[in-house]
Amino acid sequence: xxxxxxxxxEPVVFFVALLVLWEILVEIIKVPAFILPPPRDLWVAxxxxxxxxxxxxxxxxxxxxxxxxxxxxxxxxxAIAVVYSRHLQNTIYPLIVILYxxxxxxxxxxxxxxxxxxxxxxxAIAFLVAFFxxxxxxxxxxxxxxxxxxELARINRGSDLDVFKKIRxxxxxxxxxxxxxxxxxxxxxxxxVAEFVAANQGLGYLVLQANYSLDTAFxxxxxxxxxxxxxxxxxxxxxxxxxxxxxxxxVREVExxx
Amino acid sequence: xxxxxxVEEVSRVFTGGARAVTALERVSFEIQTGNFVSIVGPSGxxxxxxxxxxxxxxPPSSGKISVGxxxxxxxLENVGMVFxxxxxxxxxxxxxxxxxPVEFGKLDVAGYLDKARALIQLVGLAGFEEMFPHELSGGMxxxxxxxxxxxxxxxxxLMDEPFGALDAMTRDELDIxxxxxxxERKKTVLFVTHSIQEAVFLSDVVxxxxxxxxxxxxxxxxxxxxxxxxxxxxxxxFGEYTLKIRSLLSTAGGGHAAAAGSTM
Numbered sequence: 001x002x003x004x005x006x007x008x009x010e011p012v013v014f015f016v017a018l019l020v021l022w023e024i025l026v027e028i029i030k031v032p033a034f035i036l037p038p039p040r041d042l043w044v045a046x047x048x049x050x051x052x053x054x055x056x057x058x059x060x061x062x063x064x065x066x067x068x069x070x071x072x073x074x075x076x077x078x079a080i081a082v083v084y085s086r087h088l089q090n091t092i093y094p095l096i097v098i099l100y101x102x103x104x105x106x107x108x109x110x111x112x113x114x115x116x117x118x119x120x121x122x123x124a125i126a127f128l129v130a131f132f133x134x135x136x137x138x139x140x141x142x143x144x145x146x147x148x149x150x151e152l153a154r155i156n157r158g159s160d161l162d163v164f165k166k167i168r169x170x171x172x173x174x175x176x177x178x179x180x181x182x183x184x185x186x187x188x189x190x191x192x193v194a195e196f197v198a199a200n201q202g203l204g205y206l207v208l209q210a211n212y213s214l215d216t217a218f219x220x221x222x223x224x225x226x227x228x229x230x231x232x233x234x235x236x237x238x239x240x241x242x243x244x245x246x247x248x249x250x251v252r253e254v255e256x257x258x
Numbered sequence: 259x260x261x262x263x264x265v266e267e268v269s270r271v272f273t274g275g276a277r278a279v280t281a282l283e284r285v286s287f288e289i290q291t292g293n294f295v296s297i298v299g300p301s302g303x304x305x306x307x308x309x310x311x312x313x314x315x316x317p318p319s320s321g322k323i324s325v326g327x328x329x330x331x332x333x334l335e336n337v338g339m340v341f342x343x344x345x346x347x348x349x350x351x352x353x354x355x356x357x358x359p360v361e362f363g364k365l366d367v368a369g370y371l372d373k374a375r376a377l378i379q380l381v382g383l384a385g386f387e388e389m390f391p392h393e394l395s396g397g398m399x400x401x402x403x404x405x406x407x408x409x410x411x412x413x414x415x416l417m418d419e420p421f422g423a424l425d426a427m428t429r430d431e432l433d434i435x436x437x438x439x440x441x442e443r444k445k446t447v448l449f450v451t452h453s454i455q456e457a458v459f460l461s462d463v464v465x466x467x468x469x470x471x472x473x474x475x476x477x478x479x480x481x482x483x484x485x486x487x488x489x490x491x492x493x494x495x496f497g498e499y500t501l502k503i504r505s506l507l508s509t510a511g512g513g514h515a516a517a518a519g520s521t522m
Contacts, residue, residue, distance in 0.1 A: 148341040151315050154333045156410070158362030166361065170349045247348040247390065 037217040042224075045217040052206070057225055060203040063119060063191035065233070067126020068184050074127075075134030075183075076176065082135075083142045083168075096135065104128040104190065108197040122194040122202065129190035130183035134176070141175025142168045174248030177241040184233045188226060203229075260327060261288035262414070262446050263312060268321030270307055280471035281307045284321070287465055287474060289448065291413075294440055296449045296457035297465045298503060304472030305450040306418050312448065313337055313416055325414065338407030338445075340420040344399035346391040346406075352378060353387040356405040363410060370409060377405040380439060397428040404436070408443065415447045422451065430488065433460060437486055454507075458499045459486060466503050468510040475506050 019039045025031075026038040033041060046053070078096075082088050107128060111121040145167055153163050195204025203222050210219040241248060270282040281304035289295050297305045310316040312323055314333040323330040346355045353374060360370045378387055381401040391399055400420060407415060421429040433456060440447055451457050457464045458480055466475045480499060482490055490496055 146343070146345045148339075148343065148345040149347075151310075151313075152339060152345070152359065152406075153362055154315060155313060155337060155339055156359040156362035157333075157335070157364075159364075162362055166358070167347070170347070173349075245349070247392070 034214040034216050037220070041217040042221050045215070046221045049218060049221070053221070053225060056201055056203050056206045057229060059119075059201045060188070060191050060195070060226075061229060063122035063194070063202065064126050064184075064187040064229070066119075066123040067128075067190060068130045068187040068233075070123065070127045071130035071134055071183055071187070072180065075131050075179075076138050079135050079138035079142060079172075080164075082139055096132070100132045100136075104132075105193040108194045111194065112198045117198055122191050122199065125194035126187040126190035130187040133179040133182040133186065135179075137175045137179030137182075138172055141172025144175070145171050170245075173245035174241075177237065177245060177248060180241075181234055181237045184237050185230045188230045188233065192226065259291065262291040262326060263289040263448070264324050265308075265312065266322045268308070268311060268318045268323060270304065270311060270316070271319045282311075282318075283471040283473050285467075285472065285474050286321075287477060289446065289463070291446055292444055293462045294437075294447045294449065294460055295463045295465065296451055296461040297467060298451055298454055298457040298507075299467030299472065300469045300507065301452060302470050303467045304470065305452075305467060308472070309416050309418050309448065309450050313339065334414070336410060336412045336414070338410070338412040338415040340400075340403055340407045340415070340417040342419045342422050344391070344396070344403040346399055346402060348391055351388045351390055352383060352394070352402045352405075355391070355402055356409050358406060359410050365410070373411075374405065374409050377408055378402075380442070381405055381435065395428075397424055397432060400424065400432065401435070404439070408439075408445075413446060415445045417447065417449045419450055419452065421456075422453075429456070434486075434488070436460070437484075441485060454500050454503045455491065458482075458496060458503070459491060464499075464503065466506050468507075475510055478503065 023038045023040060026036055078092075082093050105125065108121070108125050111124045115121045115124055149167050150163065152158075153167065158166075191202065192204035192207075195202040196208065199205040203226055207219050207222045210216070210222060265285055265287050268282060268285045269280070272279045272281055285304075285308065297308065299305055307316065311318050312325070312330065312334075314323075314330045317331075325334060346352075347358065350358070356374045356378060357367055357370060360367055360374075375387065378384060381404055383398060383401055383405070386394065386398065386402075391402070394402065404420070407417075421432050424432065436447075437460060447460075449457070449460060461480050464478045464480060466478065467473065468475050478499065482493070482495060482499075
């Protein structure tokens with residue numbers, strides 16, 4: 001109990017101290033506000049522009065989450081297909097690996113040509129960056145099954161469908177969630193990069209506007225909003241994992257890697 | 259009475275790697291119904307390979323196996339398997355794990371519930387039915403895996419170094435439990451181990467195998483009274499059996515191969 005209270009108090013004290021230090025240092029050194037505004041200015045910008053911030057954050061959320069959901073559905077489906085079909089493994093999988101080696105954000109200008117200027121080009125980029133971690137992790141999870149379990153299934157005349165439903169799929173869940181947690185944060189980055197390239201709405205567009213008008217305080221507020229958005233999505237994945245695959249949490253606690 | 263298992267001139271060569279490896283060379287033996295039989299030998303002598311061939315999971319390169327008078331050419335039906343690791347499903351309770359073979363075999367799960375609970379009680383896991391594998395010790399996990407092997411009431415139990423990964427005390431404890439269950443349930447057990455003591459303590463018959471290529475060195479009938487007790491391990495006769503097997507293995511160069519080889 002004592003330790004968990006400390007685990008909350010320590011970061012709170014640290015961040016408050018950091019803010020105070022920031023405020024004081026900016027005041028003493030007299031840094032121009034367009035380079036580094038004091039935290040007080042960030043707060044003012046936040047309150048003043050809250051409605052605009054909210055509208056654009058919603059757009060970015062739709063783009064990122066849309067791309068993520070698409071990558072989850074197609075990624076898991078693709079992973080299952082690759083694991084069960086040697087033909088796909090020999091043909092499509094190498095293609096995916098080549099795509100994986102390309103910087104996905106470099107597709108953003110092309111996406112504007114292919115799917116247009118609107119929401120869909122951003123969803124496409126968010127999808128592209130989120131797709132690979134989900135595929136790669138799910139493939140590993142579906143494959144890394146103890147061979148003895150498969151022998152057990154053969155001896156007891158288990159069907160392929162049963163092996164998938166009762167062994168491979170649940171076995172892959174902790175891996176899948178590891179991929180999901182990477183993918184969901186990457187999808188926000190993907191949406192922002194796509195907005196940088198061509199957009200008239202969204203937080204990526206907004207941060208460029210703030211930069212053009214040297215409104216550094218607002219730019220920083222937008223970055224913090226993005227952090228909150230990403231963390232919120234990450235926590236959502238974490239909560240879902242605890243509900244759907246509690247055994248992975250148990251394993252992780254034992255390993256102490258979280 | 260005809261033997262339950264008959265192994266005739268079985269060889270197995272693995273050709274996957276850079277050079278062919280002969281895991282088993284012309285192994286022949288018979289196992290009578292209801293017997294507790296152990297295969298003992300150094301690591302890499304093909305014990306596990308032999309077990310897989312008998313179960314029908316792996317075809318022999320040459321030779322013939324029959325179980326119950328029928329030639330084995332596909333995975334055996336109604337056989338229980340216990341592996342070196344418990345390999346329980348992490349996302350299922352003890353009861354759920356024990357019922358897995360029932361579900362695979364498309365049998366009536368509800369009808370097997372009482373049987374599963376009785377088995378769980380028999381191995382001393384009563385009260386742990388709803389616990390998950392990570393909440394159990396290694397010994398308890400292996401007990402659950404024994405229940406899983408027994409739930410469909412197979413006539414034959416194949417055990418591949420099932421207690422090899424456990425500490426010595428837990429291992430002794432489980433050996434005694436296994437004998438108690440065997441005497442109560444009247445199964446034929448084929449038990450692979452690299453512990454000479456364990457083989458002598460458990461078995462009616464011990465097959466001693468040489469290091470790679472695995473050959474049958476000798477068949478030793480253990481004439482010790484049943485039920486076996488821990489005290490018997492200090493009996494003169496027990497010592498004679500273990501000494502005999504040890505000298506068989508050392509003259510066959512088993513010790514050296516055990517250090518160099520790996521488990522097949």
